[in-house]
Structures are given as structure tokens and as C-alpha cells.
Amino acid sequence: MDETRIQDRSGAGEPGIAELNERPPGHEARIRGGVATPAAHDSGMKHVTGAARYGDDEPELPGTLQVFIAMSARAHAKIARLDLAAARAAPGVAAVLTAEDIPGENDYSPVFGDDPIFPPLQGECAVVQYVGQPLFAVAAETELQARAAAKLAVVDYEDLPAAISIDAALAHADEAGEDLLPAYEMRLGDAASALEAAPLRASGRVEVGGQDHFYLEGQIATAIPMEDGDVFVRSSTQHPSEVQHNVAKMLGVPDHAVTVELRRMGGGFGGKESQPALFAAVAALVAVKTGRPAKCRLDRDDDMEMTGKRHETRIDYDLGFAEDGTILAADFEHCVRCGYSRDLSAAIADRAMFHADNAYDLKAARIHSRRLKTHTVSNTAFRGFGGPQGMVGIERAMDEIAFLTGVDPLDVRKRNFYPAIGEEPAVTPYHMPVTDCVIAEIVEELEASSDYRARCEAVKAFNAGSTIFKKGLALTPVKFGISFTTTHLNQAGALVHVYKDGSVHLNHGGTEMGQGLFVKVAQVVAEEFQIDLGKVKITATTTAKVPNTSATAASSGSDLNGMAALNAARTIKDRLIAFASERYHVPKEQVVFEANRVRIGNDEKRFSDLVGEAYLARISLSSTGFYATPEIDYDREAASGRPFYYFAYGAACSEVVIDTLTGEYRLLRADILHDVGRSLNPAIDMGQIEGGFVQGMGWLTTEELWWDDKGRLKTHAPSTYKIPTSNDRPDDLRIAIWDKGENRAETVYRSKAVGEPPFMLAISVFSALTDAVCAAGNGRAFPRLDAPATPERVLMAVEDVRSQ
Amino acid sequence: MTDTATRPAEPAIRPIRFVLNGAEREVAGVSPTTTLLDYLRGPERLTGTKEGCAEGDCGACTVLLCEHDGAGGLTRRSVNACIQFLPAMNGRAIETIEHIGRNGPTPLQTAMVENHASQCGFCTPGFVMQLHAGWLTGALTDRQSVKDAIAGNLCRCTGYGPIIEAGLEIADEPVPDTGAEDAALSARLAQLEGEGVFSYASDGHRWFSPTSVDELADTYAAHPDAVLVAGATDIGLWVTKQYRELPLLIDISHVRDLKVIEEAAGRVYFGAAITHREAREVLAGIHPDLGEMLRRFAGTQIRNAGTLGGNIANGSPIGDLPPCLIALGGRIFLRKGDDLRIVALEDFFIEYGKQDRAMGEFVAAIEVPRLADNQRFFAHKISKRFDSDISAVMAAFCLTFEASGEDVIVAEARLAFGGMAGVPKRAKAAEAKLVGRPFDADAAADAMAAMAEDFSPLTDMRASSEYRLKTAQNLLKRFQLELAGEASGRIAGMGPETLDMAPIGGAS
Secondary structure, eight states: OOOOOOOOOOOOTTHHHHHHHHOOSSSSOTTTTOSOOOOOOHHHHHHHHHHOOOOTTTOOOOOOOEEEEEEESSSSEEEEEEEEEEHSSSSSEEEEEOOGGGGSOOOSSSSSSSSSSSOOOOSSSSSESTTTEEEEEEESSSSSHHHHHHHOOEEEEEEEOOOHHHHHHHHHHHHHOOEEEEEEEEEEOOOHHHHHOOOOEEEEEEOOOOOOOOSOOOOEEEEEOOOGGGGEEEESOOOOHHHHHHHHHTTSOGGEEEEESOOOOOTTTTTTTHHHHHHHHHHHHHHHHSOOOOEEEEHHHHHHHSSSOOEEEEEEEEEEEEEEEEEEEEEEEEEEEEEESSSTTHHHHHHHHHSTTBBOOOSSSEEEEEEEOSSSSOOOOOOOTTTTHHHHHHHHHHHHHHHOOOOOOHHHHEEEEEOOSSSSOOOOOOOOHHHHHHHHHHHHHHHHTTTHHHHHHHHHHHHOOOOSSEEEEEEEEEEEEEEEEEGGEEEEEEEEEOOSSEEEEEEEEEOOOSSHHHHHHHHHHHHHHTOOGGGEOOOEETTTSOOOOOSSSSTTTHHHHHHHHHHHHHHHHHHHHHHHHHTTTOOOOGGGTTEEEETTTEEEEEHHHHHHHHTTOOOOOOEEEEOOSSSSSETTTTTEOOOOOOOEEEEEEEOOOOEETTOEEEEEEEEEEEEOOOSSOOOOOOOOHHHHHHHHHHTTTTTOOOOOOOOOOOOOOTTOOOOOOOTSSSSSEEEOOOOTOOOOOOOGGBOOOOSSSSGGGGHHHHHHHHHHHHHHHHTSSSSOOBSOOOOHHHHHHHHHHHHH | OOGGGGGGOOOOOOOEEEETTTEEEOOOOSOOOHHHHHHTTTOOOOSSSSOOSSSSSSSSTEEEEEESEEEEEEEEEEGGGGGOBBBGGEEEEEEEEHHHTSSOOOHHHHHHHTOOOOOOOOOOOHHHHHOOOOOOOOOSSSHHHHHHTTTTOSSSOOHHHHHHHHHHHTTSOOOOOOOOHOOOOOHHHHHHHOOSEEEOOOOTEEEEEOOOOOHHHHHHHHHOOEESSSSSSTTTHHHTOOOOOOOOEEOOOOOGGGOOEEETTTTTEETTTOBHHHHHHHHHHHHHHHHHHHHHHSSHHHHOOOOOOHHTTTTOOOOOHHHHHHHOEEEEEETTEEEEEEEEHHHHEEETESSSOOOTTTTEEEEOOOOOTTTEEEEEESSSSSSSSSOSEEEEEEEEEETTTEEEEEEEEEEEEEESSSSSOOOHHHHHHTSSSSSHHHHHHHHHHHHHHHHOOOOOOSSHHEEEEEEEHHEEEHHHHHHSSSOOOGGGOGGGGGTTTTOOOOOO
């Protein structure tokens, strides 16, 4: 065995799940699995034994039809003719459905009403707008029959001009005089004058590619027709309420006629926020039209061709700064590739702008964003929701300022951080004072623990002695805003039942996609009742128990649902306290919940005994809970206000080596220090940090989306689309949760959101690659390296700096 | 036409007989191209095995395949159930995630939970099966071996660290002695496999699994329009990705005399059905670059199934093995009926999609000469991702040197490439620039320039034409620098120790 550092992930001393379920209550000091303990994922044992069920694992009801969605072969074309007679007559086919079969609205979009389930077949709207766009559905006894039948359809297209790239999209938009969504701008001070006045300027462009979610479980929905024309849908979705609403809207029935349920997803990452409504709608349509259960399961290729991805973004930056690297003004121009429809692109492009400053006080800024239409799949939410793209822009600019001033890049960064807590706060380009900034402290610690200065020298020495291999090192910060920037989404509900045996049933509006939300919320409830975690039953998300939920997104899952569940539990607890106080004639404050027992004056009872007594006394043991994030208020019109309740912070230091003959590279070591506030579950949080970092690294390195000139995505399976493997993770990966972390905002147990922020720690890898390429040119020229920095892009950047 | 009178009678059609999780199965009435995964998840309702990609690139469907070796022994290997055809399971045993923890969680499963090695959990059964297989076969020896073992399994949530830790934790756990059970299973499988050619049919689609090379020759002669399938790592995708109808298949993976490696007179002979995993050690013994190439060749499950013969006979311009073997001067043995002929591998590839293989003719063996003392070899694969990726460029060079006066000059140059043309191809113009002179920087530069005459590679999603040509040229430069002692080390193998190593890469 080698002696590489091994993280202690064991949660030493903590009980396993089985033990938690079996332990009798005693007089222990603490409950098992409470808040801040590294409890294992509630489904861990089920995952490793294959017992955890996903959408395609539930037994099919008899007569279930398999649905295949036929796709457009053209990027932009008028549908001149669609002849489905042969498909309808094919063996095993129960139904072939088009737009004309939709009883309600032909739309599955989250906001704007511009995502047809199937294209209309008549009139001006009878067009397809991307290769892979759903055309019609075939429902058959088997998936193979459905596919075979779909091939018999005759489609005549009349091609229309298509924009596949950002450049083409810009040309189209300028010609039409209209972007897909109106441009948006944030302004702080007079950036133009400040730029003019600045002694030094850095300007350039960085192109940042998109990213496929590559959740291991593809999109799937099963719909079961019920009485009254109702439909029960099992959907792999981060947003059951939206799936419910879109299915109801499509059927032309009230929301109450549709129930959407799921226990877990096999990964989501934003790809199951707005996308699943399409597959649920198609399954529901088949179910209603045929009276039979219907399953719509995409294979990997269809999934990757049909569903949206991270937004490719072009960033032009122009920064003015002083000789010491202090930023005086900044101007950013974002060109965001949205795909054919609006989907969530407005909010995503906004979030890219909200993070154009990252952790830096820009003093004066103009951030302008154009949202462009391409005839490719409509891009959608992906971990970070535009934030990562915005952040890459400023981090690239930081590297260039360092290059131009000769100041160490880390010193340039440190010089520009937002003022720390206690200092006079600075405001962001959207006029929000940053009052919780801890980035300087985190970076200071990481600089020391990663031995940054000495390693800078070592890298320089290495590079001086090596022509073929060059190393690069970079330490970059992350400041990420927490809250949905669409303020009304910041609400959540929960439903808690306490059964008369003292066991607890927990439900809330959040969904489990692997991030450990369910166990965290259960820990909160266990802590509130002071019962072992094993006493809390985690149950499937369903629109029938908690209505009108927001997507499990924006890292908000535990902040919102944890608080809602806490409120539900507190309501029941308050009733128990009132009951015990009255029954045993003690003041309320003398009814205290301790580990698995309740102290009532000088007496003690098991939690379950008190619950049993309360039941007999006809006390309600069920409650909903609700939470709405306080204090946030953003005026989008004015581009001003407080969109975020708080910020999450972190930093990473990465060292890479590149091969200047081939462009191949390796991440050799990464050090991460990340702020999760007071962690609800350090084991789960560590998993989010490491997983986010590696996923971010994939985005910026090997994950390349490649369309041909006809608009066909040629990277639509793992054979061609390359996410990181075990060998891409550096052996020397040192991750620590910042032990001084504490949320200044009043979140659940002062924790901080952790789902998205660590993703952007991977920008350190991209910066380190840029540093290495710069070294390959002996520091003569600043590299124009775009993302993903594939070996090809690295080699071409090396050639470029060497030719200058 | 063949004279039917002299041909053996068509073998009788039999059901597919195998062992699933310890219980015997007899299956008929399903299409021969039904995948093992669809069978497990469908009729068997064993849903712990997942479909992530249906092309053998993600590992979520990993199961254990057990085979009797014809001599009372039993071997186990992990394979991707998504691209294995069910009839190939005849006479074999399959173990799934539901089986391995049947008596309670294994040490691995416990270690996975304790290390928080699952998040969404969808990929997890595949990782468990893959690490379990690695543990049983003794493949987990250190951190690198654990990472290599799971490089064909994709996880999108964890970043892999906790999975690697779990694998390391069980590496030293003693493997339970299952000798007696395995012997019994081996005997049972031999019995289930049956005698002679296994023949299966459903819906007019036919499948044959001969067990000897003569049976194969006869079967193929009788059905020259059949598609040959070995590990199904390519042909499996014809079904799962292209939805092609394959009405007639001959499975060569049960042909025991195609699964031998022999050596004579400095030449190694690989039976065509030798898997990449089985060949790796021998090829690495010819040159370490070949071992490294095979380490990065697909994932473990694919290397456990895919064969050398398949990697050649499918005629792909981007197979990793053919350029290496062409550079070494490899030859292949082609058999048709009772006729055998030998072809230099480079001549086998005629043009894209066309090989020098007649109807009913099959690759029986591959001959690979060992390097002579006066030969130097180099192979390197360029891909977007190091592991489990298809090459953008596969370069393999073999130079033969001789003394000429005071100089050592190149007597013969063989520079072979994949990814540069419609077939694996030698760079003849570049080679010509090297022959008859010392292999120095000038010679390399001349040859590099000449490569532009040899190739006009295409641009696709893996690489641009420009990048392909540039790296092809630069790899020759690297070979020259390495032989001159001015460069060493390949970046693919670089880990944290690189941080401390002395500067490498030669003087400025």
C-alpha cells in the first residue's frame, strides 16, 4: 500500500444504520445520528446491495406500455409532412401520438411557454428547432417494437437556416434585431470612466464550454391512469410540483388530478429540474389515451441528444487596475448560448452575472449579458446554475492581471477580496453589501496548509529545468450566493407524523438525488425530538403530502426543507410540552427533551411513552411545517437588492503538469478548504465537496460537447463524452471543512448550503493549466486557453504562446 | 456450394443452460441477441444491476461471469452485462449484486457504507461488483491497482475517493476458500455446456457456439454469412446502439483452442479469442509501452471480454492494438475450412471498412515477434481522457538499427498509426526519411515533416486534423529524445511523486 494521505471518512465512533435502528433507549448523553454527526447516507446499505429502487426498478403493472419518443433529424426545418400510417400499423403498437393528441396545452416549459411537447403539425409553428427535438411518441408492448415502429414514420423536412454556434447565433440575432431573451445589465458606479482612468488594463476573451449532466440514471417517468381521469406519475425529478403542474396543464385538468412521486433519483445535478416534465407528460398522455400504464425511459444516447445541458458562455472582460494589481473597474460582456428555447436561461444567465465578481470588490462595474438562440437543445440548470461560468471570467482576468503586473496571482486575488466581517462592507455589482465575507481568512489558512509559497518556488525551479514538462499552480477562491434569485421560490413545506409507538414519519418537499438531503433533514428532526436517527422514517417525495414545492436546486435543499421540517417537528413538540406540562403540573420549561427521553419536572419518560399518553389524551401528533427565507429582496428591474440570504465560501489550490509535446496533463495535487457553516453532517458535506470538485474539473478539462455543422451532437454517450474516472482524481487530494465556519444568517443549525459551491473550486485546475501553458512560453505571452482545456486545446495554447 | 453430404449434420437446437446466482436456468424462446442485462432486469427481476449506457462504458451493469476451464477449474471475471448476449452464457455462471451479499453484507459492502462511498447509488452496484471481482482475483494490491480496476466504472457524484478507500480497505481481507464449491460448479458448468457445437434459435435467428477450432471452421464454412462474435464489446453495440438485426451469429468465445498463448523461436502466438486482459502480461513483456497501452485500453470489464482477434478483425481505424502489432511486424493466421494462410497485419487492412478476409474466413491466431537486441520500440496513445477512451492517435514505432562505420544507423523503420487514416497505417514517407542515417534530431525533424505527406487525418469529436498530425509528429520527436536520453517519463503515469522528482524532460 502506498502512503498517500487517506482522508478519515469513517465517522469513527458513530453507529451504523442497523445499530441505529436496533438500539434500545437508555440514558446516554446524546442521541445517535443527531445534527453534526457524520451519519451514513440513509440508503447507503441499500445502494451497495442493489436494493435501492429507482424509477426503472419498480415492478411494472400488467399491461404497461413502453414509450419511445421519435426525434427530429434536422436542426431547423419546417415539417412538410409527417406520415405515421406505417408506424401505427406496426406490430405491438398501441398508440402513436402527436401534438394533435394533446388535450390541454402543448408545452412543458418551466416559465415561458415555449417548449412544445411535440411540434404542431399545421401552420407556422410546424417547425423543429434542434436535432433530437421530440416529434411524436410511439407506445408499444416492448421498447424494441416502439423503436422499430418509429423508424417507419415518413418525415419530410424543409430546411431553414440554423445557428449552431455562438458566432452564428450572434449573427442571426443581430440580423433579426432580437435575442432569445432581452439583454440584461448590472451597473455599479461609472465603470466606463473608471476604466479610462485606470493606469493599466487587461482585456480578453475566454470561452467556456457546456456540460452534460451525465446522471447515471437517465430520464424516466411512469404514468398510471387512475379513476376520475387522474394520473399517478413516478418521475425521476428534482421538481415534482412542476412535473405535476405541467402534466395537468398538458391534460387540461386541475393540478389536484395529478400526483407525482419519487423516492430517489440516480443523480440530477440540475438536469432533472425542468427536463423531466417532458417525459412525464408523454407518459401521462399515453396513459390517458390508452387507459394503460406507460413508461417512458430514455437510453443514454436519446437522453443526451434530447435534454439540455450547461450553458456554453463566451466572456469578454476588460479590467482596469493599479500597478499593484488592485482592481479599479471591470466590464464584462457575457454571450450565453441558450439553445432553442428560454427554459431557465434568464435566471441562469443572471446568476452568471451575479458571480462575475466572485470574491472581489470590483469598485465600479458594468456586466452586460446577451442570451442567444441556437438551433441546439435548450440549455438548462446545471450545478452552479451559471455561477461557474461567470466566475471563470473573473478568475481568468485575475491571472492576466498577475501576468501583466508581475505580482503573484494569489497576491492579486488577496488584494481584491471583499472586506472581511467587521470592516466597512463593499457592495456587489448588484448593490448588495457583502457582510459575511470570510474568504480572506480561508485563503490565508489554505495558503499556509497547502504550502503555496514554497510550492510556487518549486514549480518555478522545475520549469526552469524542464522543457517538455511544465508545471502550473493556482489558488483560487469561491464566493457563492445562496438563495433562488427568483425570490418567491425560497419557500418549503414539510409534513411530520409521530405515530403512537413513538416512531416518526418524515416527509418534505425536497428530493433526494444522492446529495444526502434526506438524511440531513432526518437528523434535524431527530435532534429536535431528541430521538435516535433510526426512529425517523424517511419517505418518498410526493405532491400529495407537500404541495407547491420549489425544485430541489440552488443548493437550497437542506436550508429550506430542514427548516420546514424543524418547524413541523417543533409544532408537535410544543404540543407535547403543553400536554406534559398540564398533565403533570410542571411549568413548560421543565419539560425537556433529552436523548430518547423526556424529563418532566423530576420525572423521566421514554419519548414513546409520552407520545402514547398524548395520543390517548387526543393530542394531534401530526403537523405540517413551512419556511420562507427571510430578508431577501431583489429588484430585477433595477438590478439591485439582496438576492442572497448569505454567501458560501471556499478555496482550492491545484498543481498540474502538462506535456508540451502532446498537451496531455495531470492534476498532481489539490488542497481544498471549504466553508459549510456548522456542518449538519460532515461526512455528507465532504462528499459534496469532493464530488463537486471532480465534476467541476471534468467540465473544465475533458468534458467536451461537440456538434457537427448539421447541428448533430456527436458526443452523446460515454464512449465519446468523457467525464472523469478514478484515475483523473489526484491521489493527493486534501480536503478540509473549515472548522471556524458558522453561518451569520439564521439558517438551520447555522449550517451553509454545500451542493453547488464546491463545483467552482475546480477553477483552480483551469488556472493552474493556464499557468503551466504560460510557463511553456517562458512567460512571454499570456495564454488564451478556453474551456474545456482538452489536451488538444492545451497543446494549441502552448504552440500559440511559443510562437509569440 | 459446399457438398452437404460431407458435412456434419447441423447440431441440434438446445435451450440456453447456465447458472444464475447459484440456481440453474434453462432459457428458450428469447431472441439470441437478448442482452444479459435485459434478461436480468426483465424476466429475472434482478434490478440491482443497472443500465447506465448500454455500451460497456460506465460499468453500472457489471456482473461476474464464471467459466469452467475444461480441466475442472473455475475462473471468474467481471463483464458488462449490457453488451453480453444471453446465448453466450450457455455453460457459464453469472453472479449479480443480489448474490454476493446473500449471507449479509460483505466486508466490501460494509466498507463502502462506512466510507460514504455512495451518493445517488445508481452506479454503486457496478462498483461493488467490480471491486468484488478484483478482490476475488487478487487484482487489488495497491492504490493504483484499485483505481485501474474501477477505471471502467463511472461515478458522477463522489469524485471516487471514498470508493478507492473502500477498495483499499478490503484489499488485504482474506478471500474465502471456495475451492470445493468452485470445483462442483466447474463440473456442473461443463455438464450444462454440453458436447459439441451449442446451437440455439428463436424467431428464425440462430446462434452457434463451437468449442473447438475445427468445429468453428466447419460451422463458419456452413454459414459463411454469419457474424462472428467473441467478447461482444463491439458487436454488442450493433444491437444496443444501432438496433441491427443479427440473424446468424457464431460465438467464438467458447473455442478453447483459440484461447491459448504459445511461444516459439522468439515469436509469440496468441489465439484469436485471447482477451486483452489475458494478453496484457505477455505483451508488456515484449515492451512496457504495450502494457501501459493495455492498462488504458477501455476498462477492466471490456478487457476481460474483448479479444485480440476482435480488435483486429473488426477493421476499426482506431483500434489500439493494430498499430502496435504492425510496428512490431505482426502477422495473422486466417483460416477458412481447412485452409490456412498467413498475412502481414498491415496488409490485412485494405481500406476503411474493407479487410483482406474472405467470406467464411476467420482470424485464428496472431503472431507477434519479440524485439531483437538491435530494435527499439515505442507506443503511446493520445486520447481526451487517459482511461477508457478511444484514441485520437495511437502511435507505435519500431526501429531496427545497424552499425555503419562509426555510426549506428536505422536499417528499418516501422512507424504505424491509428486514428490518422481510414485504416491503421504506416507512415511510409516518414519512414523513408529515417532509414540509412542515425536517428537524431535532424532525422526526426525530416520524418516529422514527411508525415504531412503520409496522412491527412480527419477532424471529428475526438480531435482535429491539425492536432492529430501535430501529436503524431511530436510522438516521434519524443521517441528520439527518449532514445537519446534527453527525455523520460510519460505524463499518464504521473502522480504525486512527480512533485518531488528531479526536473525531467531534458535540457533547454
